Amino acid sequence: MTPSSRRPGKGNPAGPDAPSRRALLSAGFAGVALGGCALLPETGGPDLRIVYNRAAGSHGPDRNPIIVIPGILGSRLVDMSTRQTIWGAFDRSAAQPGNAADIRKIALPLQGFIGERPAADHVMPDGVLDRVVVRLAGIPIEMQQYAQILATLGAGGYRDPALGLGGIDYGDDHFTCFQFPYDWRRDNAENAGELKRFMDDRRVYLAEQYRLRFGVERDPSTIRFDVVTHSMGALLFRYFLRYGDQPLVEDGPAPSLDWSGASYVGRAILVAPPNAGSALSLKYLVEGQDLGRPVLPFYAPAILGTYPSAYQLLPHGPAPALFTGGAARQPISDLYDPDLWQSHRWGLSDPGQGPVIAAILPDEMDPEARARIAMQRQAVLLKRARRFHAALDAPAATPPGLEAFLVVGDSLATDAAYAIGPEGRLVRTLTLPGDGTVTRANALFDTRTDDNWSPEVQSPLRFRSTLLLSGEHIRLTRSSVFKDNVLYWLLEEPRESAGATTAL
Template sequence: MRILPGLAILLLLSSCALRPDERTRVTPRREFAAERLDRRREPIILIPGTLGSRLHNAKTGEIAWGSFAASLSELEDDLDLPIAGPRLSDNRDQLEAYRVLDLAEVLQGEGKGEIRFYAEIIDTLTSTLGYRAAYGKRFYKGQDLFVFFYDWRRSNVEAAAQLGEFVAAIRRDLAEPDMKFTLLGVSNGGLIARYYLRHGGADVVSGRDVGAPLSPTRQGQADVRRLITLCTPHAGTLDAFKLIHEGYSPTPLARRHPPLTIFSMPAAFELLPDPGQRVFVDALGQPRSYDLWDADNWEKLGISVFSPGEREKLRYRILSQFNDDRDRDALFNAEMARRRRHLDLCLRHAARFKRAIAGAPEVPTSALCGATTPTLQRVALIEDGSEWDFVFEPRYTWRAGDPVVQAMLGMGDGVVTRRSALGQFLPGSAPGAMAAGEALRNAMTSVHLTSCRHREMFDDELLQLALIEELTR
């Protein structure tokens, strides 16, 4: 029997094709062995995102965030910040950050289980590329992965000032005053990094009008060679709005932090979709004109602590606490006035913060993000008599051509849209906002789209590999 030449080549190629056993696995540790032996690793500062640092009472030692008990029990020190201060920086409690949230025990099903958070990405960098992690406030020769932590409830401006102190401490302890770093900003950590690059530890936000002139010192440029952001909401995220409005529970079985808790945190407002974006649509998917950054709309629409349900809870709390002849209406009105003042402070502060970091970064910047999960990009605002309902999940997601689905959902990681992670604003946004977003996107030296989900991003192998590849360039 004759075998045609083309068929012979095909048979030869198929016989040579590798058919690995299903248990065969080429690991990143093996793949990047040569890079791991290279001692020229550039030092990294890992800046975690929201919820990514443990909080405790420094005097009593009670852990308010980052322990199994804290996810279940009412604590002496809850996560609420005071809201009565004339300045946001005055609203302090007894809690402070003391370590990154590397892993934690949470309630799962019938018992508790350990979940790895930042331990996953730290272990990836140490085992694959040979980094040596430093978690504390003192640093030693040979360490080159410095893990920053901060109180993620407070303004990112305060975190940037602490980042400057962190950099100074590393250089002092290692006796390397000219050391430069790669900033690895995870989610909100990328916003802190961008502020630090432009303004260092200076506060150019607090107490200033939103439109007041900015004079960037670009102090952080002297400390940084490049910036890598992981799933950072450069143009904001509606997940922050949802949490401010509804509250937050870390797991379905954990206790829920009410809207007032999230409302008390200035950093939550700094994560809102940037001004200039139209984020509300009607039942047909058409844009609504309500501006999220107009404080009057929060009461008009019943957002967060101004919703009918939250107002009723306040009245009940006053009624249960004060059984004397005190004027309960006066107490209610005084508390609502405090909430209005706090809202106004937070919105102006957050808008100024976003303006302070707008535009292209000052160092080479890379972005890694998720792009395969439907992610909220607009909220449906439905009128119901004298009240308004916010719809955060479209009802008919299976209708590919449904205009509401098309308006509400975009590509992303389930929390941050692809657009926002790349610095881009929603189509139809204000021209100034669009221009600033395009400047950031065009300045990015590399972009990696992955299939990661935001709250499980460190489990995504493609994101891990993209980060390793980026760090070995």
């Protein structure tokens, strides 16, 4: 790995522990899967608008435009046939995961596939979830999510017209920053294809803007983007870099590692990426995910079990994340084995999920047939996750012109391994430093174990620079150190034309 950096911040990055904040945390808001709540502004730190004012003002054709790719749960989903919010609003009008009719919208179909791809439904992404508003005792509470990243880019002069009403001042020239919203329930390789189409459209738009604003003629195919990703967004982005819009073909050859996506990208900043997965994804698939009941919803295992992306977050590094139960614990190396999930009645194999599966399959009246369909689908998704991880984990140096930077949290105890307890429940057996969702080792894809330990990190990935921060999964983006370094990387750090310092 390239040398890491930890720049000292000013003031108290965590902010004061005000009584109102403690009350909100006790109400469960700290468990939001996007990474927590930026309820209080950060104190201290440099005035970035002063530090980067001149560089931010230079936003002509010579500067790469920006694309922000959020993580799982990071895009608002809407049923386009009714305009009902499926994810991203938490009030009575939004889809409720305890309601049978809404479950059919929140879950992906278990039947009607094209190859391995779920059938199309009416649910579409409707913007990046920059902030969430919920009501507690009738009082609206705003939880900032990706607004922190977007506001940081705004300070650097990157402007997005989609956020004109979002309370962030992006200035007048709205054409240099884009958000990539996507249906995070679906397969990451499928969304990588959507990212290519998104970039192709933006290239044409930018070429026209350069002509109108600056009188500069640009071939759209020569325009490169700088990309900021968070969490799972880094996985679909890395697949895009390597394979472009090539699909993962069922029982067919692996996609060709042609780096067709790399020609679209200049610099990439990967924030809290689960490069070797996250143990929490296993726990959620087995036990469901509680986002903060009674205010925020609970997603049952059978709902999450319909999402290809959820399996593609499973831990798959060299260190085992699952052990047998009892005194003589043995590592379980193959988390993709359908027999493992069926024998322990996990996720879509859990008989207790029968009512949820019945809601997803309303036209199938036979409970045994429903259970059989669910288990067959689970086996397909586990197999697909195995192929997705193999495609991402194949060692390969990036082509010239692409530079990558990594941001990692390493101050919080983060679930790293479980043992199988009574009735198949998972019992935490190991925590490691991380950001509360992704361990430091899994973000780095550190392949060291007790048997092959060395002082230096061993990883197939290479980054031009790595920034280590204290903080929780998405709250990393609140840090003045994060903001300062991101703007320096994007605006002022000299670019290397050789691009030989990265391997993604």
